[in-house]
Amino acid sequence: MLSTINTAIGDVMGPFGMIIILGVIGTILVLATVAMMMNQPEDPLDKLKRQQKGGGKGANDQVQALRQKDGNAQLEKFATFLEPSDDKELSQKQLELRQAGYQSRDAVRMFYFAQMSLGLLGLLIGVVYTNIIVEGDMSTQKTVMWTLGPGGMGYWLPKYWVTRRVAARKEEIERGFPDALDMMLVCVEAGQSLDQCIVRVARELRASYAALADEFEVVAHEMKAGKDKVNVLNDMGTRCGVQDVSSFVTVLVQSAAFGTSIADALRVYAEEMRDKRVMRAEEAANKLPTKMTLATMMFTVPPLLVILVGPSVMGISKMGELGAPGAN
Numbered sequence: 001m002l003s004t005i006n007t008a009i010g011d012v013m014g015p016f017g018m019i020i021i022l023g024v025i026g027t028i029l030v031l032a033t034v035a036m037m038m039n040q041p042e043d044p045l046d047k048l049k050r051q052q053k054g055g056g057k058g059a060n061d062q063v064q065a066l067r068q069k070d071g072n073a074q075l076e077k078f079a080t081f082l083e084p085s086d087d088k089e090l091s092q093k094q095l096e097l098r099q100a101g102y103q104s105r106d107a108v109r110m111f112y113f114a115q116m117s118l119g120l121l122g123l124l125i126g127v128v129y130t131n132i133i134v135e136g137d138m139s140t141q142k143t144v145m146w147t148l149g150p151g152g153m154g155y156w157l158p159k160y161w162v163t164r165r166v167a168a169r170k171e172e173i174e175r176g177f178p179d180a181l182d183m184m185l186v187c188v189e190a191g192q193s194l195d196q197c198i199v200r201v202a203r204e205l206r207a208s209y210a211a212l213a214d215e216f217e218v219v220a221h222e223m224k225a226g227k228d229k230v231n232v233l234n235d236m237g238t239r240c241g242v243q244d245v246s247s248f249v250t251v252l253v254q255s256a257a258f259g260t261s262i263a264d265a266l267r268v269y270a271e272e273m274r275d276k277r278v279m280r281a282e283e284a285a286n287k288l289p290t291k292m293t294l295a296t297m298m299f300t301v302p303p304l305l306v307i308l309v310g311p312s313v314m315g316i317s318k319m320g321e322l323g324a325p326g327a328n
Contacts, residue, residue: 020127083108099241100165114158122154169211173242176209178277181270188263195223
């Protein structure tokens with residue numbers, strides 16, 4: 001009986017029919033298990049522990065409720081599956097996602113959940129395409145390629161997106177940092193402290209450079225919370241991942257350590273940043289002719305050849321047609 005069923009499936013779906021059916025059934029079972037685990041009620045022991053940690057009633061309960069809402073309770077159940085077990089790898093992934101602009105505490109879990117979901121979805125699309133949409137028999141190589149290819153693309157799509165986001169955000173921070181330094185210099189010379197200066201610059205930069213404004217707001221909030229100023233500035237340099245910001249942090253830390261004027265340090269560094277921005281613009285302008293050479297050759301040389309060589313080719317072809325009867 002089993003051999004008969006296997007033969008019938010092979011006649012309809014090809015030699016990999018049984019494997020494809022088992023893969024689809026396994027995927028459905030995994031998705032059903034995930035859905036059931038996400039919808040299961042909260043463990044009474046976990047609920048009791050949470051209530052005990054909340055302490056008294058009133059304001060403390062409200063604060064505890066807000067903290068519970070800060071994280072995703074559904075993803076908390078799968079923390080062991082959606083987070084790296086190595087602390088170093090987890091910290092590296094958190095830093096990468098923060099550099100991409102994702103500051104949520106569940107960013108790492110959402111990233112791995114997106115990888116898993118898109119991978120399974122791509123695999124399902126590949127199975128449907130190779131067995132339902134495509135008409136006729138496909139070779140084994142094409143079947144494997146069109147089945148596993150969409151799954152691999154779906155798995156790597158979140159990583160590609162995060163990488164592009166990190167590059168774009170770093171470019172935005174690097175482009176807007178000279179203007180931020182000029183604004184900070186004006187605020188410091190007007191008599192504001194460094195904390196007030198950072199808050200004001202973050203508010204003014206929101207319209208043009210949102211990524212840099214977010215970083216300054218994080219610095220301002222951490223300073224208000226009482227965190228050490230040197231650690232706050234060093235964390236900012238690490239989060240941004242831009243060399244200009246790291247050098248700026250080093251200048252401020254050294255200025256605070258040696259007791260020099262912050263306004264003088266900002267004035268010198270802001271002037272250097274302006275000169276550096278001009279040099280970057282000149283560099284981009286000098287690269288432009290080289291980049292346009294290939295485009296110029298592609299769009300200019302073929303039409304020119306057609307215009308110059310075309311009449312000669314037409315004349316030679318007509319002479320050949322006129323001389324053909326005499327030759328015969």
